[in-house]
Amino acid sequence: MKRSDRLIWTGLAAGGLYWLLRYFGPRHSPLVLDGEVVMVTGASSGIGRAMAFAFARRGAxxxxxxxxxxQLEAVRREVEPYTTAVLVIPTDLTDPQQMEHAVELAIATFGRIDILVNNAGLSVAGYLQDQDPDAVRRLIDVDLWAPVRLTQLVLPSMLEARHGTIVxxxxxxxxRVPAPLFTSFVAAKAGLASFTDALRREMDGTGVHALLVLPGWTHTDLLTPEVEDYLERQGYRIEHPDEVAERTLLGLLRGEQEIVMGGAMEKLAVLVERYAPGLMRLYWRLRLTPEWIAALSQVGSRDETSA
Ligand SMILES: NC(=O)c1ccc[n+]([C@@H]2O[C@H](COP(=O)([O-])OP(=O)(O)OC[C@H]3O[C@@H](n4cnc5c(N)ncnc54)[C@H](OP(=O)(O)O)[C@@H]3O)[C@@H](O)[C@H]2O)c1
Structure with missing residues (x-):
């Protein structure tokens, strides 16, 4: 066999083996987190609640x-059978003092925080000029400022221990996709993605890791049943919060840096945005129909949509 043929066959075999391992690999993470201390923000509902379950089941x-x-106490009751310790800290993440108190109390109680999951978030949709400026401010505070500040607060103890992960x-x-009607949400979420990327580089070699989790549309309080129906009719997949939590744990186990969830639409959009942004401009020009605008403007945290 020629050398070039050998190279091709070796490449194909390696690709096939990799695909088989990914395909038949564990769907549920076997990660064991005995005694690790995991702080989850936004743990009272949706994805945060599912994360709390997933971590508790692994012994964290x-x-x-x-x-x-x-709601936090209800989650505590649900996860208590699986774990040795649960600390509930009611905290408004728009208040810097409450954030400091939460981290201090957690470290005073458990001696450390091994994993910080910055999950809390709210969403405001619609044309920017129609959005309540106070709601936009809250969104930036909770979705971007709180993760940055909480990370600052937990880093000293993680660096000292040379161990820790920011999720x-x-x-x-x-x-990774600047979608219209969600300008302030995009600003916060894109900022958080860049923050995570920069942090990972800054922490290189320190024992502190950063994982960015990008869920697709997920069945939580953020979406009404009507919006879910509409999105499904448009070809989007609606994930269950448990899927997001399990995939996150698998990502932690594999040492991944970024997890892109959702269906083919989201994954394709991330690729096209990166390599052919002009095509995405065209897509959004066609996508922004009155029907889409009416449906997607309803996406939002209950507090904010009723404000
Ligand atoms: N659902 C989706 O389709 C989807 C898709 C992609 C990404 N995400 C992201 O996933 C994360 C979780 O969202 P979710 O879908 O699970 O929504 P959710 O069920 O509405 O949960 C949001 C969580 O954030 C907490 N929160 C809101 N404002 C807060 C504040 N000021 N201080 C402290 N906590 C606050 C809420 O708790 P309290 O109200 O009790 O404070 C709640 O636990 C968010 O970052 C969201 O952007 C969601």
Missing amino acids: RLVLVARTVE NVGSAGFS
Whole structure:
């Protein structure tokens, strides 16, 4: 056999083996986190609640952060059978003092934070000129400023221990794709993605890692059933929060840097945006129909849509 043929066959065999390993590899992460301390923001509902479950089932000790005490306590009751310790810290992430208090209390209680999951987020949709400026400010505070500040607060102890991971939850449709009608959300989520990338480079060799998780459209309070129906009719896949949580744990196990979830539409959009942004401009010109604008303008956190 010629040398070039041998190279081709070796390449194909290696590709096939890689595909088989990915295809038959574990769908549920076997990660064991015995005693690791995981702080999850936005743990009172949706993806944060699912993350709390996934980490608890792997033996992690949990710090649950959000504003709504009753919902946090409900999550505590649900996860308690799986873990040795759960600390609930009601926190408004728009308040810097409350953020400092949360981190101090967690470290005072458990001695450390091993994994910080910056998941809390809210969304405001519609034309920017129609958006409530206070809601936009809250969005930037919760979706971007809080993850940056919480990371600052946990880094000293992680660096001292030479061990730790920052998990930032962005969005497959918005972190790497500047989608209209979500300008401030895109600003926050793209900022969070760049923050994660820069942090990873800054922390290189320190033992501190950064993982960016980009969920697709997910079945949580952020979406009404009507919006979910509409998106499904447009070819989008709606994920379950447990899928996002399990995929995140698998990413941690594999040491991944970025996880792009969602269906083919989101994955294709990220690629086209990177390599042919002109095509995306054309796509959005055709996509922004009155029907799309009416449906997608309803996406938003309950607090903000009812404001
Ligand atoms: N659902 C989707 O389609 C989707 C897609 C891509 C990315 N994401 C991202 O996934 C993350 C979780 O969203 P979700 O879909 O699970 O929505 P969700 O069910 O509405 O959860 C949002 C969480 O953020 C918390 N939160 C909001 N404002 C807060 C504040 N000021 N202080 C503290 N906590 C606050 C909420 O808790 P309290 O109200 O109790 O404070 C809640 O636990 C967000 O970052 C979102 O952008 C969602």
